[in-house]
Amino acid sequence: MPRLFSPFYQVAKATMFIGDPSYFPKAKTRAVGKVVRSICICTSLPPNLGEAMSAQIIIPGPQAGKTSDIYVMCLSKDQEVCAGNVVVCIVSTKVDNLSSADPLAELGPGLALLGQIQERFDSVQDIFEPVEDGLEDRCFISKSYDESSHFKSAAEDVLDMYERVTGTPLDMSIDPKIPQPGDY
Numbered sequence: 399m400p401r402l403f404s405p406f407y408q409v410a411k412a413t414m415f416i417g418d419p420s421y422f423p424k425a426k427t428r429a430v431g432k433v434v435r436s437i438c439i440c441t442s443l444p445p446n447l448g449e450a451m452s453a454q455i456i457i458p459g460p461q462a463g464k465t466s467d468i469y470v471m472c473l474s475k476d477q478e479v480c481a482g483n484v485v486v487c488i489v490s491t492k493v494d495n496l497s498s499a500d501p502l503a504e505l506g507p508g509l510a511l512l513g514q515i516q517e518r519f520d521s522v523q524d525i526f527e528p529v530e531d532g533l534e535d536r537c538f539i540s541k542s543y544d545e546s547s548h549f550k551s552a553a554e555d556v557l558d559m560y561e562r563v564t565g566t567p568l569d570m571s572i573d574p575k576i577p578q579p580g581d582y
Contacts, residue, residue, distance in 0.1 A: 419526035466492035
């Protein structure tokens with residue numbers, strides 16, 4: 399199987415392959431949309447958060463004149479992700495108008511909530527999903543990260559992949575304090 403991150407095609411042999419869409423040939427995935435994301439280094443948290451040192455704000459799409467929701471996540475020194483004098487804010491949404499010349503404009507309502515932005519890093523990326531479930535060819539492919547900031551869809555994708563790979567759903571009822579067969 400070609401390794402897409404290498405300038406040379408190499409063959410990998412295994413009983414199964416598990417990975418995100420970037421590790422597999424394009425024929426095994428399909429684009430299902432685009433996500434636009436801005437990572438901002440700000441001087442302070444957005445106003446009106448009170449004593450909170452982090453925030454997750456979800457702006458309903460219709461409230462912002464969009465179909466898709468806009469996600470705003472703000473993290474500070476309290477989460478140990480940045481220095482004490484800055485805040486990291488991530489604003490993201492699914493691109494509703496794929497023919498738009500400026501998909502970054504769809505982040506406008508979320509960016510307007512932020513305080514002073516010192517630095518801003520923008521990206522527009524395709525979102526991929528596997529074409530098949532992987533049961534026949536043993537290539538288990540996750541979906542791309544979507545626009546959401548709470549990782550619910552990513553967690554659901556991991557649980558789905560676990561079941562496809564093992565044939566059984568993940569049992570989350572196990573008491574972590576009781577050693578299980580196979581534990582180290």
